[in-house]
Every structure is written in structure tokens, then in C-alpha cells.
Amino acid sequence: MENPQQNSEEGLMPKSSPPQPNPAIVANEAGQGSGFPESDKSSATPVVVLSTLVAICGSFAYGCTIGYSSPAESGMRADLRLSVTQYSVFGSVLTVGGIIGSLVNGKIADLVGRRRTMWLSELFCIVGWLAVAFSKHAWSLYLGRFSLGIGLVLMAYVIPVYIAEITPKNIRGAFTAAFQFLLTSGLSVMYLVGTVVSWRALALIAAVPCLLQIIGLFFIPESPRWLAKVGREKELETTLQRLRGKNADISMESAHIREYTQTFEMDSKVGIFYLFQRKYAYPLVVGVGLSAMQPLLGATAIQYYASYIFSEADFSTKIGSISLAIIQLPVIGASVLLTDRFGRRPLLLASTIVMCLSLAIIATAFGLQGTHRWNEVTSVLVYVGIMGFSVGYSIGLSGLPGVVMAEVYDYVI
Structure with a gap:
């Protein structure tokens, strides 16, 4: 990582990996980007x-x-x-x-x-x-x-x-x-x-x-990489053969697993203070910052208390909950497709903008409710705000922070 900022920015450009939950862990543990084919x-x-x-x-x-x-x-x-x-x-x-x-x-x-x-x-x-x-x-x-x-x-x-x-x-x-x-x-x-x-x-x-x-x-079966990690060589071969099929040649893959496991074990002995280097500053700020944005922008509050918010806005909790249930899955599917087409950075920007605008709509609605003006549109505005927030979160901040971390962190991090 001689130029960490450049590498990090490249990680935000279109790649073939679809959104994954916590793939920074996946990349480090499973050997993505490990250098072993x-x-x-x-x-x-x-x-x-x-x-x-x-x-x-x-x-x-x-x-x-x-x-x-x-x-x-x-x-x-x-x-x-x-x-x-x-x-x-x-x-x-x-x-x-x-x-x-x-x-x-x-x-x-x-x-x-x-x-x-x-x-x-x-x-x-x-x-x-x-x-x-x-x-x-x-x-x-x-x-x-x-x-x-x-x-x-x-x-x-x-x-x-x-x-x-x-x-x-x-x-x-x-x-x-x-x-x-x-x-x-x-x-x-x-x-x-x-x-x-x-x-x-x-x-x-x-x-x-x-x-x-x-x-x-x-x-x-158990994970073959974990079996290699604990030195259970015979079970590693048996499990890998079971996973790849009876007629598959697993010799090259099993050798790569052993080699990567040994390399990872040596590098994993590095302490946490190893991260406090200038070359890791940019990727750590990007990864930790994106992870922090998920709760700070209110995703958990909306997910946990959507029914309460609908009720306070005098909107049907049943209609609101059903709408949330219906809208989630197609948006996640669209997110997988759009990530490869437009890249990480545009989707993350669009996601945060939509979420912020949606929260502003919800806040405005309850502000109007407090002044007893336009009370008839309060419930509609809250509904639109929560639906917009759900779409914005699902299309970007729900899964993309993990993808970005997998792409900007090296396996030592």
C-alpha cells in the first residue's frame, strides 16, 4: 500500500463484488485479496x-x-x-x-x-x-x-x-x-x-x-480453512473434496489454503498499534466513518420504532408496516445491480442524500403537527419520509460500507 489514498479511491469504483454484510471480515478470513490464486x-x-x-x-x-x-x-x-x-x-x-x-x-x-x-x-x-x-x-x-x-x-x-x-x-x-x-x-x-x-x-x-x-x-461440513488453521489436515482434504465434488482436483486449492493460513497466522500476531501508521489513516477513516454513519443516520431508530412513528402521525400502522415489508426486497435487488453499474461512491452519496431528505420530511411533518397547521398532510409526509428513508438506506448504507471496507483494507487490517 504505497499510495493508500489512491488504493482507497479505487476501492470505491465499480467492481464485480455485490453488497455483502461485513465482507471486511470475509476478505481477511477467507483469503480474498490474499495473493494466493x-x-x-x-x-x-x-x-x-x-x-x-x-x-x-x-x-x-x-x-x-x-x-x-x-x-x-x-x-x-x-x-x-x-x-x-x-x-x-x-x-x-x-x-x-x-x-x-x-x-x-x-x-x-x-x-x-x-x-x-x-x-x-x-x-x-x-x-x-x-x-x-x-x-x-x-x-x-x-x-x-x-x-x-x-x-x-x-x-x-x-x-x-x-x-x-x-x-x-x-x-x-x-x-x-x-x-x-x-x-x-x-x-x-x-x-x-x-x-x-x-x-x-x-x-x-x-x-x-x-x-x-x-x-x-x-x-x-466444517470450513476447510478453519480445519487448516487448527492443523486437521486429513479432515481438510475430506471436507474440501466433499465441497468440490468427488471428481474435482483439490490439490492446488488445498495447497493454497495451507499456504495462506500460515501467512495469515504470522501476520495476525501484529498488535493493534501496527494500525497507527500514516499509510492506514485514509482507509481506516473511510471504513470506520461509513460504519458509524449507519446508526448515526437513524437506521436503527426507524427499523425499531416505525410503528410508533406511524401511530404518532395518525397514520395506519398496518398499512405502514405492510408497505415497509413490500418495498425492502426489490430495493435490495436493485442495489446489487446498481453497485456494479454505477460504483460504490455514487450509490453511497445518493443513499445518504435520500436518507437526509427523508428525515427532514419526517421532522417537518411533526413540526407542522405541533403548530396545528396542515395537520391533514402530516400523516402523508411521515409515510413518504419513512418509505424514502427505507429506500435510501437499503440501496446504499445497508450493505455498501462492508463492501468498501473489504476493498480498501489489506488483509493485515
Whole structure:
């Protein structure tokens, strides 16, 4: 990285990688950009497809958790007599659990393997959903939500890494993009189903993909890169052959995996102070800045409290939730196509502009409501603002920060 600014800017130009959740981790762990070539002729075998489907059950569960708060709010507050503050704590405890889990997710995945980490994440999620579904008091809601936070952050780390490590390089981007698509699908299902079932039933429905993944994990192999990392050479060969097909020649790929693993292990001993070099300043500012923009621009607030916002604007929460459910998936699909055509920077600029304008519309609507002027258009403006915000976020800031980090960070970072 002799010219970090140039490399970083090139990372924002059009490339073939579609949006991926946290692909900075994927790139570093799975060897993208490692300098060791892989077979470009490998295809998606049935084992690879099955393994990916099982893994992305977890991403669907992730989306269910993110989308649960909004449709569940009115019923939960009425049944348990929760104040706005208590329900806000319920939403926030998920982040607290995530912070705790983020301190150990990488170490757990390296220590016990990718499959066992997915098992552990789903166990945390199932315990969390059961605690929420059968809660009688606020404290049990908080405990359940905290458990979900830990499970989600384990899931968010290990699933993209596992998918990237089992798929051939030439189809890796498409498979990893499935994480973001299924996450959005889970969020949309919660918005949609939440309009017709109670909050307790919705919590039990959200636990179903967690259970499906736990069952499916019995039938898929461990990551060959993790097996190489822990020195289980025989299992590495067997697993790689199973993933690539009986007649596939895996000798070159297995050699590359071993070589990269040894190189990565040596470089991973570098401490955090290694990052405090001038050549890493620009990519770190870009990556960390984009990641910080996701929560700072209000994405979590809209996702968690959309129903409450609709209600305060005297707009139908049912129509609003259904609209959010419908609009998410086509926008994510468009984002994948537009990223390759127009590049990262234009989409990120468009995304932030649309989000800011949408928030301004929402703020203006509630400002007019407070002055008792144009009250009849307040609900419409809030609806337009939330829909616009959802489109803007999904098309750019939802997935692109991770893509950019994968392209501007080298594997040492």
C-alpha cells in the first residue's frame, strides 16, 4: 500500500463484488485479496448450495430480530403495561448484548469452529425468543433481548465468513450477497406477519429459522480453512473434496489454503498499534466513518420504532408496516445491480442524500403537527419520509460500507 489514498479511491469504483454484510471480515478470513490464486472453474455443488442455505437461515433469523420491535410494540406495551421508556430499554438491550458478544465472537469462531459457533449463536437466539414469548415482566423481556443480542453478533460474524470459506472464488460474491438478501427478507416477514398475529406468537415464529439452522448444521461440513488453521489436515482434504465434488482436483486449492493460513497466522500476531501508521489513516477513516454513519443516520431508530412513528402521525400502522415489508426486497435487488453499474461512491452519496431528505420530511411533518397547521398532510409526509428513508438506506448504507471496507483494507487490517 504505497499510495493508500489512491488504493482507497479505487476501492470505491465499480467492481464485480455485490453488497455483502461485513465482507471486511470475509476478505481477511477467507483469503480474498490474499495473493494466493484459487480455481476459477469450480461450480456450486449440491453440498455447497445446501451448506449456504443452512447458513443463511441464520441471516433470516437476524432480520427477524431486527424487524420484531416495530410490529410488536403496541401489543407488548398494552399486555405488560410498559411505558415508552421501558420499551425503549427493551429495544436498546439488543445493542448491549451485541457489544458483549462482539468482544469474543472472533475468538469463539477460531476456537470451536464455524459450525459450533453457529450452533451457539442459535442457542442464544432460541433462549432469547422463548424468554420474550413467555415474559410476564419487563426484566424477562430484557434478559431475552440481551440473549438475542449476543446470538446476533456471533451470527453476523460467522455466517459471512463460513459462506466465503466454503464457496469457490468465482461464485463467492453471489453466495455472500445472499446474507443481506435473507436478512432483509426476515425483516420484511416480521413487518408483514406482525400485522396479523400477537407479539408472543411473532416471537415464536421468529424462533423457527433458528431451529431450522440448528437441525441443518448436522448435515453440513466444517470450513476447510478453519480445519487448516487448527492443523486437521486429513479432515481438510475430506471436507474440501466433499465441497468440490468427488471428481474435482483439490490439490492446488488445498495447497493454497495451507499456504495462506500460515501467512495469515504470522501476520495476525501484529498488535493493534501496527494500525497507527500514516499509510492506514485514509482507509481506516473511510471504513470506520461509513460504519458509524449507519446508526448515526437513524437506521436503527426507524427499523425499531416505525410503528410508533406511524401511530404518532395518525397514520395506519398496518398499512405502514405492510408497505415497509413490500418495498425492502426489490430495493435490495436493485442495489446489487446498481453497485456494479454505477460504483460504490455514487450509490453511497445518493443513499445518504435520500436518507437526509427523508428525515427532514419526517421532522417537518411533526413540526407542522405541533403548530396545528396542515395537520391533514402530516400523516402523508411521515409515510413518504419513512418509505424514502427505507429506500435510501437499503440501496446504499445497508450493505455498501462492508463492501468498501473489504476493498480498501489489506488483509493485515
